[in-house]
Amino acid sequence: MMRDTFLPFAKPSISEEAIAEVVDSLRSGWLTTGPKLQKFESMLQSYVNAPHALCLSSATAGLQLALMALNLQPEDEVITTPMTFAATLNVIEMVGATVKLVDVSKDTYNIDVEQIKSAITPKTKAIMPVHFAGLPVDLDPIYDLAEKHGLYVIEDAAHAIGAEYKGKKIGSFGDIQVFSFHPNKNMTTGEGGCVITRDDQIAKHIMLTRFHGMDREAWNRFGKSGSAHYQIVYPGFKYNMMDLQAALGIHQLPLLDEFIQKRTQLANRYLDKLQGFDYLILPKEPAYEHKHAWHLFAPMVNPAKTDLTRDQFMQKLKSMNIGCGIHYEAAHLYPYYADKYGFKEGDFPNAEFIGKHVISLPLFPDMTETEQDEVIDALTCIFENKD
Ligand SMILES: Cc1ncc(COP(=O)(O)O)c(C=O)c1O
Incomplete structure (x- = not known):
């Protein structure tokens, strides 16, 4: 029996509360980064139990800024897999580092940990495993390898908010995790992403680079108590998340x-x-x-x-x-x-x-x-x- 209407392969579930929250932002006159983003970030911190949850315009931006925070040099190698969305590889190129690929398991589509071992060279700086489809990668041996060789692990967790490895939420431990809130993902802010880290220096660098390199969170510089002055201490991007997006996230995360x-x-x-x-x-x-x-x-x-x-x-x-x-x-x-x-x-x-x-x-x-x-x-x- 042929369906009368097209069944999409993915569709976000947006509650009336989320719609009302977006409308509230529109009516308030404050559309871009502001109080709703602050609220959403603190909800994310509590959800994954991490000190830093930094929202951005996309997970791609998050992966890029996470790599930039590691201060990679052109010859530095980042290990990941070819079974991922192109953004995972593209960001390595965008920061001027070198892509080093290893194959995946045919069963889980996740990175083959054994093959990571032989891919590590003196130039390796980071491993970027992808939790494919939200199935957590075997993280223990990866973090063991990273510790042994002095490498960072950036988990491409674009698919994996809410997933757990050995009883712990993805994002509740480890170096850096990046979630995506694209509409096909398990929760959405329209477009958007979030970097989770427990490292204060990395968090500080991402806070700078996501908003022009301004020396402080300057979103309220036009408000009554805000200061119109700022310094640029680093050449940053404009990768901030808007309140319009966070308004959705505030009502997606609890669901x-x-x-x-x-x-x-x-x-x-x-x-x-x-x-x-x-x-x-x-x-x-x-x-x-x-x-x-x-x-x-x-x-x-x-x-x-x-x-x-x-x-x-x-x-x-x-x-x-x-x-x-x-x-x-x-x-x-x-x-x-x-x-x-x-x-x-x-x-x-x-x-x-x-x-x-x-x-x-x-x-x-x-x-x-x-x-x-x-x-x-x-x-x-x-x-x-x-x-
Ligand atoms: C594995 C993976 N990494 C990164 C991204 C990039 O996410 P975003 O679209 O939020 O930039 C995606 C998006 O589909 C993805 O599937």
């Missing part, structure tokens, strides 16, 4: 755990109903204790069981009014990286396999079981040629 619970129920239901459906390779979870944030449900089309390519399958799903996404194609094969570093097919076989076969199926908190059943029926139809 986050509930959103994740709904995502988890739906993800488990997919896993249950698709058990034995060999046309797809289902996502697997590691043995260590963790809480998955289920930002994505991203199985792979199984080339051993079907001649349909992932892209043909996507087209068929879309023609049946069902949205889907690709997260991600292997980043080392993008022209910029292939040209600059000489990366080629065969360099990171697991990331390449995932990149060719992965597909994100619809998953969002307000998706109904009926909608999910329609997706599952469509899968059966497509693979068993019943359309």
Whole structure:
């Protein structure tokens, strides 16, 4: 049965309270960084139990400023994986450092810790693991390696606010974590991101660089008690988050755990109903204790069981009014990286396999079981040629 309307693969859940809060900001006349951002940041600090939660215009900005705070030099290497959104690699280039890639596990799509060991050189300065789809990376051995070699760990936690590793929230320990609040993510501020750190110096640097390099939080310099004067102590960017965005965040964060619970129920239901459906390779979870944030449900089309390519399958799903996404194609094969570093097919076989076969199926908190059943029926139809 064909759906009448298009089912998106992701959709934010915005409460009436959040809408009213945005309207309140609009009516107040204070649209940009201000009291609502302060409130949202302190809510984030409490949520992850960290002393610094610094919001920015995007997670990309957060990753960039986190790297800048490490004062990297052009020859310095940052280790990450090709199975990520391009922003993870782009920021390393933007700060003038060198991208060093290692492959991922074909089961979890997360960085292969064993391969990090052989990628570390005297020039390595940081490791940037990605908690893919909200599934926490095995952090203990990564932090052990970092300590042994004097490296920083910047966790690309764009997918992972609310996830837990061995009973601890992502963001509640470690060096630096960066969350994204893009509308597809588990909670949203429209666009936006947040850097979490326990390091006062790093926090100070990010506070400077996110707003022109002004020597103090200068958002209220036009207010009655604010001072119109400031000094520029560093050449900074304009990466601040607006109150309009924070207004959404203030009402998204208290619902986050509930959103994740709904995502988890739906993800488990997919896993249950698709058990034995060999046309797809289902996502697997590691043995260590963790809480998955289920930002994505991203199985792979199984080339051993079907001649349909992932892209043909996507087209068929879309023609049946069902949205889907690709997260991600292997980043080392993008022209910029292939040209600059000489990366080629065969360099990171697991990331390449995932990149060719992965597909994100619809998953969002307000998706109904009926909608999910329609997706599952469509899968059966497509693979068993019943359309
Ligand atoms: C793994 C990963 N890192 C970084 C980002 C960048 O996040 P933003 O869109 O907030 O800049 C994304 C966004 O999709 C992502 O998926």
